[in-house]
Amino acid sequence: MSLPPRxxxxxxxxxxxxxxxLEDALDSTGHGRCPRCTAVLHRRRPNSIARAWALLIAGLxxxxxxNVLPVxxxxxxGSGSDNTILQGVIEFWHGGSYGVALVxxxxxxxxPCSKFVILGLLLITVQRRSAWAxxxxxxxxxxxxxxxxxxxxxxxVVAIVAALVKFQSLSDIEPRSGILFFGMVVILxxxxxxxxxxxxxxxxxxx
Amino acid sequence: xxxxxxxTFPEWVVCEHCDSVYQRVALANGQVARCERCxxxxxxxxxxxxxxxxxxxxxxxxxxMIANLCPVxxxxxxxxHNEATLWQSAAAxxxxxxxxxxxxxxxxxxxxxxxxxxxxxWILVFARRKRRAPGFATxxxxxxxxxxxxxxxxxxxxxxxxxxxxxxxxxxxPGPGIWAMAVLMILITIIANRDIHWLWEMVExxxxxxxxxx
Numbered sequence: 001m002s003l004p005p006r007x008x009x010x011x012x013x014x015x016x017x018x019x020x021x022l023e024d025a026l027d028s029t030g031h032g033r034c035p036r037c038t039a040v041l042h043r044r045r046p047n048s049i050a051r052a053w054a055l056l057i058a059g060l061x062x063x064x065x066x067n068v069l070p071v072x073x074x075x076x077x078g079s080g081s082d083n084t085i086l087q088g089v090i091e092f093w094h095g096g097s098y099g100v101a102l103v104x105x106x107x108x109x110x111x112p113c114s115k116f117v118i119l120g121l122l123l124i125t126v127q128r129r130s131a132w133a134x135x136x137x138x139x140x141x142x143x144x145x146x147x148x149x150x151x152x153x154x155x156x157v158v159a160i161v162a163a164l165v166k167f168q169s170l171s172d173i174e175p176r177s178g179i180l181f182f183g184m185v186v187i188l189x190x191x192x193x194x195x196x197x198x199x200x201x202x203x204x205x206x207x
Numbered sequence: 208x209x210x211x212x213x214x215t216f217p218e219w220v221v222c223e224h225c226d227s228v229y230q231r232v233a234l235a236n237g238q239v240a241r242c243e244r245c246x247x248x249x250x251x252x253x254x255x256x257x258x259x260x261x262x263x264x265x266x267x268x269x270x271x272m273i274a275n276l277c278p279v280x281x282x283x284x285x286x287x288h289n290e291a292t293l294w295q296s297a298a299a300x301x302x303x304x305x306x307x308x309x310x311x312x313x314x315x316x317x318x319x320x321x322x323x324x325x326x327x328x329w330i331l332v333f334a335r336r337k338r339r340a341p342g343f344a345t346x347x348x349x350x351x352x353x354x355x356x357x358x359x360x361x362x363x364x365x366x367x368x369x370x371x372x373x374x375x376x377x378x379x380x381p382g383p384g385i386w387a388m389a390v391l392m393i394l395i396t397i398i399a400n401r402d403i404h405w406l407w408e409m410v411e412x413x414x415x416x417x418x419x420x421x
Contacts, residue, residue, distance in 0.1 A: 003244050007226040014221035017348045019229070019404045021221050023214035025274030035213055036407060037344045043389050077374070092372070100371050103364070110406060138224055138245040145355070152315060153357050156296070158266045161373060162289035163284050171377070180305035190247035190355065202244065203373060 006202070013043050030107035048124060049196040056119050057197060059188035062181045063112060069178035072158050076171050084178060085154060087108075107153040108182070113188045118144050122196060141198045148193055151186040155179055217408065222249055250402050257409070260398060261331040267394040268324050273387035275317065279366055280385065284377040292384060293317055293362070315358035320391070323357055323399045330406065338371055339410050350403060357399065364387045 070082030
């Protein structure tokens with residue numbers, strides 16, 4: 001079975017914004033714009049690998065304070081306590097809500113950690129122009145795009161409970177700085193995944 | 208414009224994930240076209256005409272208003288009551304050391320869904336008359352950029368988790384906003400998570416002739 005030709009072999013490129021297929025005249029005109037939607041044209045996302053690495057490493061660094069620092073302060077009848085993300089998971093588990101504990105654990109630990117591993121793996125293999133398991137790597141990238149934003153769950157849970165529980169001395173819940181770092185991890189890893197250009201996985205095919 | 212004069216290939220489609228080039232073929236209802244090289248989705252048959260699409264967008268706009276104006280959760284503890292709307296939830300983050308995170312939170316659950324509904328409504332009102340809305344290209348590009356940041360479904364799950372979390376030590380009741388949020392989650396998936404590329408082709412007609420032609 002022969003695979004379909006790729007854009008550069010036919011000297012065309014597709015607009016990243018609207019999908020229009022155009023004659024590739026970037027060499028003669030420099031910065032071309034899409035005649036249909038006026039977006040700037042490029043064959044690959046510019047500086048894809050360097051930007052994706054920078055955002056991924058920044059996300060990885062923020063993931064440390066996100067887990068060490070408390071995300072939420074809860075007070076009940078005068079006695080207050082700070083809670084980290086993992087303590088929240090453990091609290092649900094001990095309370096018998098195994099399903100909820102699992103959901104939060106997946107959204108706040110499994111998803112971010114697998115994003116670090118998968119994006120790191122994709123970046124390294126692309127830099128080495130590896131031919132290994134291209135289809136599976138392409139699928140992993142689509143998985144990261146699909147599940148990445150579910151990690152915002154914890155940020156939104158803290159927002160909702162902090163808005164509700166405002167009974168002064170009786171009971172009070174406040175957000176703590178850990179949630180800022182955690183939110184930054186989610187945003188940075190999403191941006192990293194957007195910067196990574198999955199076409200690069202296939203660019204080593206011709207050599 | 209430097210892009211003028213470029214040869215275009217409207218009958219071709221290029222896979223966004225691996226740059227494979229295909230001829231566009233018409234699909235029967237429910238069919239999808241997949242890339243042979245990387246197995247990504249190329250495009251799917253659109254089962255929604257612009258009339259229905261616009262109707263669902265208007266429904267989403269109404270649900271969005273209810274979800275934002277009504278409280279989503281109510282709690283009571285020893286005779287004290289409190290309730291919160293979506294906006295109050297995002298604003299609650301703005302107090303204290305994590306304040307900056309209130310901005311992306313408000314964007315992802317309120318501002319981005321609002322923009323998606325508004326831009327789609329604007330585009331579709333004109334598209335059903337086969338016209339391009341003013342600012343059509345900008346609106347279409349914005350929809351592509353906004354899509355990954357719309358988190359209505361994550362917010363819905365967050366509400367459920369918050370209800371379970373609080374119900375262990377106080378009385379919690381869902382507010383009217385949460386039902387609107389649930390419907391909005393489904394509607395926004397239908398209207399915004401679809402292939403919008405074909406809107407370009409559908410409204411790609413000659414500029415409308417002046418109606419008072421002699």
